[in-house]
Amino acid sequence: MYVDPPDSATLLSIYRKMVQIKLNDDRIIAMMKAGKLQMPYYSARGQECIPAAISVLLTHADYLVTIYRGIHDMLAKGVPAKLIWAELAGRSTGACKGKGGPMHVTHPESGCMVTTGVVGAGMPIGCGLALAAQLRGESRVTMTNFGDGASNIGAFHESLNLASVWKLPVIFVCQNNRYAEHTSLAKGTSIERISDRARSYNIPGIHVDGNDPVAVYHAAKVAIGRARSGGGPTLIEAMTFRFNGHLIGDPGEYIPKAEYAAAVSADPYPKYREWLSSQGHASAAQLDAVEAEEAAALEAAVKFAFDSPLTDASEIKRDVFADAAA
C-alpha cells in the first residue's frame, strides 16, 4: 500500500477531499435522522479516497458524469458544498434550484455535467462529452463513474465498445463496492474482475485497491495521461466498500458479518490519516487544521442552505423547454 507516493502537498490535497466528503456524509445522515432533510440518500462512506485521489489530477475543465451515489464524486471534483446542501434542502440557491435533488446534482462550472439515477446510463453520456472534447481538439478528459452492478447492463458494453472504436478521451471508473443494492458481486456478475472486461473492447483495464489513495492516484494518472494524449479510453476498477448500505435505512442483512467487519477494519479514512502523519507527510497539527477547516466550511454550507428561501412552486413551469413561461 501507498507505494511510490506523490509529493506531500498532493497527498494532503487528497486527504482534504476525503475529510470534506466524510464530514458532509456524516452531516447529511444526521440531518436526515433529525428530520431536517428528506430524500433517498445513497451514502458513499468508505469510497471517499477514489474520487479524492482521482480529482487531484483533474481541473474544472475536465468533465465528470456520476450517479445517485455520487456526492463524494461531486465534492471531490469541486462542486461547492453549499450548492449541494441548498439543493438537498430544496432551496432556490441549490445547484439545480431543488429540481434535481441528490440524484441529479449538476454544476458545469466545476465540470459536473450529468448525474443520473439510471444504472449504466451515464456511460454513453460520458462518451458524448468525450466526443465533444475530441472533435474540438480540447485536452480535457471525461471521468464517468459507476458501480460494480452497472457492469452487467447493456449501456456498459455499448459505451466501452463505442469509446474504443472512436478512441475517446474517457475514463470509465467502476467503484466496485461488492454489492449492487442487495446483490453480491458473485451473484450478478459472471467474472471475478470487472477490469478484465476491458479486453472485450481492446482497451486497457486496471484493477486497483480503492482503499489505497496512492494506488488510485497512479492508476488514474496513467489513464488520464492516455486520454489526454489521444490514446483512448481506459477502464479502472477500484475495489471498495460502502459502510452505510445501499441507501439510508438499509439494515444490510444481506452482508455477511465477517465481510462487513473486515471492510470496516480496512476503512481507508483513518488508515490514510495515520499513514500521512507516521510518514511525515503532514503533522498531526496540520491534519487537525484540515479537519477543522473542513468542518467550518461544512457549517457555512449548511447555514447557507437553510438560510436560503425555498424554491417557489412556479419553478415547475420553467426549464421544461428553453422558452418556457416564467
Next chain:
Amino acid sequence: MYVDPPDSATLLSIYRKMVQIKLNDDRIIAMMKAGKLQMPYYSARGQECIPAAISVLLTHADYLVTIYRGIHDMLAKGVPAKLIWAELAGRSTGACKGKGGPMHVTHPESGCMVTTGVVGAGMPIGCGLALAAQLRGESRVTMTNFGDGASNIGAFHESLNLASVWKLPVIFVCQNNRYAEHTSLAKGTSIERISDRARSYNIPGIHVDGNDPVAVYHAAKVAIGRARSGGGPTLIEAMTFRFNGHLIGDPGEYIPKAEYAAAVSADPYPKYREWLSSQGHASAAQLDAVEAEEAAALEAAVKFAFDSPLTDASEIKRDVFADAAA
C-alpha cells in the same frame, strides 16, 4: 478443413440441408425479381453450412431463436418449406398466416420459437427458452443466432452474463459475415475475434471456420453437449460471408472487390460437394439425387403456397389478444 469428419450419412444430411437452403434462396430471389413476392429479403446465401451442420445435432425438441436473416436457420431446423413459402406469399396456410412475414417466421413444432427483426433482441429470449428447459429438467438446448454487428449491442452483453450466472443451456451462435448492413467488422467492433468476448462472462468461446461444415459440426457438438449436461452456455463465432448483400437490392459498394472475390471463391457450397464426392462420402449420382429431390420439394412448396388462399383481411382482428373477436 474437413478434419475428423462424422459418418457419411451425417455428412450427406448436412449437404441436403445446404442444398435445400440454397435452392430456396435462389428461388425466393427469382420470385422477387419476377414480381411474385414483395418484401424486404435478407439472403443468407453463403452462410448455409452453419445451420446445416449445427442442425443435424438437434431435434425438434431443441429450441431455435433466429433473426431477419434466418430462413437458412429455419429450413435447417426443419420448418417445412411450404409453410415458409405460404408465409412469404401472404397466404392463410403460411406458418404465421402471413402476419409475420420473413422476419418473424415461427414454427414451434420444429422448435423455431421466435424470429426477430430487432438486432440483438433474440439473445435474451433465447436465455428464457433455456431457462424454461432448465427449470423443467428437460435436456433440450436453445440455439440463438445473430450476426457480428449484433455483438455490439447491449442485449448481447446482458444475455451472455445472465446465461453464465444461471448456467443456462443456451448456445449463442454468431454468424460473422464480416458486415453489419454496410459497416465492416473493424469499423463497428473493437475486438478482432468476437468469440474472445466470451471471457468477459467466464464461458467458453469457440472461433470456427463457418465455411467448413465439419468444423462447425464439431464446435456445435461440444457446445450442445455442454449445454445438455448442465455445463452452461457457449459462444460460437462462425466466420462466413453473405453473397447477396445486406438485403436484396443492396449493390454492395462498400465491400472491397478483392474481399468479395475471395469470399466467392471460398463459397462453401460447391467446395463441400466436391469434397464429399472426392472423398467417397457420396457418389455423384447420390448428390445429384439429393439435388433433384430438394428441387422437387421446393416446387411442391411453391405450388402449395400459391395455390393457397390469401389470408383474409379480418385476420388483423385476431391474435392481438387470446380473446380477440374473430
Next chain:
Amino acid sequence: MSEQINTIQALNWALDDAMAADTNVVLFGEELADGEGGGVMKVTAGLSTKYGARVRSTPISEMGFTGAAVGAAVAGLRPVIEIMLMNFVAVCMDQITNHAAKLRFMSGGQTHVPMVIRTMTGSGFQTAGQHSDFLEAWFCHTPGIKVVMPSNPADAYGLLRASIDDEDPVLFIEHFPSYWNPGEAPKRGVSIPLGKARRVQAGSDVTLIGYSRSMLDIPVVAKKLEAAGVSCEIIDLRTVSPLDMETILTSVKKTGRAVVVHEAVRSFGVGAEISARIHESLFRELKAPVERVASQDCPVPFAKQLETAFLYSHADIEAAVRRTLA
C-alpha cells in the same frame, strides 16, 4: 371491520398462491430472492425459500431478464418479473413492446406470451425525475399488452392473480407510495377479472373516473362534494387498457358529466383517450365537456414543495367537478 392488510402483503399472497397453484409460475427480478432481502420492498419475501429456483434474483439487466421472461413465456412458463421502478422500463421497452406485445400476432397465434411485468411508481417520496413517472400511456398505445393498475390491497391481490392467469402479457403497475396503507384483506384464491372497471360508489351528478393513486384522492373529494350537495359516481378502472367503456359510458350516460383523474402528466395521457371516447359516444348526452385532472407537464421535481405543485391537488379535482356543473 374485516381483516386489514397492506398492498405489500396482498401482492405477496397473490404471488405465493399463484406459485402454489401452478408450477409454471416463476419470478425474477433484481433482489427478489431471500438472499437479497426478498425484494427491495419485501414483496417477494419468503418465496424463494419456499419455491427454490423458481424465484431468482437477477443481475442489473432489465433487457436481459425481461427478454428471458418473454422466452420463458413462449416456452410455456408464466413468468412474473419485477422492474424495480417504472422509469426503468425505458431500458427494456424493446422486449415489452416489440416482442412480448407482438409475438402472438406476428406468429399468427402459434405462440403467446403469458407474462406479467410488475413495476412500481409514484411521486411523493422526493425520488425526483427518474424514479417517479407514471408511463402507462406508452403501453396503452401498444396493442397486445394489457395494463392493470390496482388501487388498494384487495384489488392488488385479485388483479395480480388474474394477470398471472391471463394468456397475454400484462403490465401490472403498483403505486408504491401507498404500499403501506392498510385496506380490506382479499379473499384468497379469488381473482378479479381483467378489463372490468369497478363502480366504487353510485351517484347522479357527475362521474369521477380514476385508477391507482387517484383512487386515494377521488373519494375524499367526493365526500366533501357530497356534503355540498353534489352526488358523485366513482369508477375505479382497475384495468386501464383495454378500457371498460361499457361501465364508463353507462355511468356518464346517467350523470351527463365526467372528470378523469390520473397522476401521469396531462398531455397525451390516458385521460385524453377516455375523454375522446366519451365525447365520441355521448356527445349529445353530455352536459359539459369531460374534464381531465392530471399532473403538470414537466419532469417530476425533487423538492417537496415542487413535487406537491407537480401533482394535482384535491382542490383541482373539486374545481374540475364544479366546472362540469357550471
Next chain:
Amino acid sequence: MSEQINTIQALNWALDDAMAADTNVVLFGEELADGEGGGVMKVTAGLSTKYGARVRSTPISEMGFTGAAVGAAVAGLRPVIEIMLMNFVAVCMDQITNHAAKLRFMSGGQTHVPMVIRTMTGSGFQTAGQHSDFLEAWFCHTPGIKVVMPSNPADAYGLLRASIDDEDPVLFIEHFPSYWNPGEAPKRGVSIPLGKARRVQAGSDVTLIGYSRSMLDIPVVAKKLEAAGVSCEIIDLRTVSPLDMETILTSVKKTGRAVVVHEAVRSFGVGAEISARIHESLFRELKAPVERVASQDCPVPFAKQLETAFLYSHADIEAAVRRTLA
C-alpha cells in the same frame, strides 16, 4: 412549376446547410458516413466526405450513440443522430425520455440538450410488426422533448433546420415510404418555426387535421368531398408536440367540425389528445363530436392485403367527415 425535389434530397440539403452554418452540428448513426454508403437511404450521402469526422457511422448501439449525443449536446455540440427505424427507439428510450428530455429541468436550467433524433417509419413496404410503427404518442407524453413530423420535402427542410437550431431535444420523425415523392423545393436557408401548424387549405364545413403520412391522404379526400359540396379546411400540424392549439381552435371554431387523421394506431394516440382539447375548448361550438381516423389497434401485419386493412383508407376519412355532417 417550381423546382421539384424529394424528401431525401431535402433532408440532405438541410443537414448540409446546417453543418456549413454551424461547426457544432455533428451527425452520427448507423451507416451515415460515405464509406458505409451515406445512410441506408442516402440521406447523409456526401456529408462525411465534406465534413470529415463530424459525420460518423456507429456500431449497432442505439443506447450508446444516443447517449453519446446527449453528452455531446450537454457539452455544447448540436448532434443530429439517426435511429434507422422508429421501432428501434425502444432500445434507447432511456436516453431519450429519462435523459435528453429531462436534463434541462433536472439541472435547473444549467444544462440543456440541443440534439435532434431523426428517425423513419411507416407501413406500406411490408416490413411488418417491428419495422413500421408510428410511436410519436410516447414522446408527446414526455415533457421536455419536441416532436416534429414533416409531410413534404419543403417542410422536411425547413423543419429540420429549425429543429437543429432549437435549444431543446427534438424527435424528428420522417415518413420513409414517401421519401421519393417529389414536392416543391425548399428555399435554402429558411427555417420553418417549430410549434406552428400550417393551414394548408381554407374551408368552411369541417377541419381536417393531420401530419406526416396523413397529409398525403387528406387532400385527396378533401378534393373528392369538395366536388360533393363539402368545404374542407386542412391543417398540417408539422409539430405534433407541443400542439399549436391556437391554429386548431381558430379553425374548428369556424367550421364547428373536426376530423383528426394519423397512421399510428387509434387507441391512446395523438388523436385522442387533440380530440380531448377541442372538446374541452369548443364544447358549445361543436356541431358534432371530433372524429378520429387512425390505424387498427393491432401490430402491423406483413401480407399486403393485411397491411392495407391495418391502415385507415380514404373511405374511412370520407366516412368520418360525413358523420360529422350528419
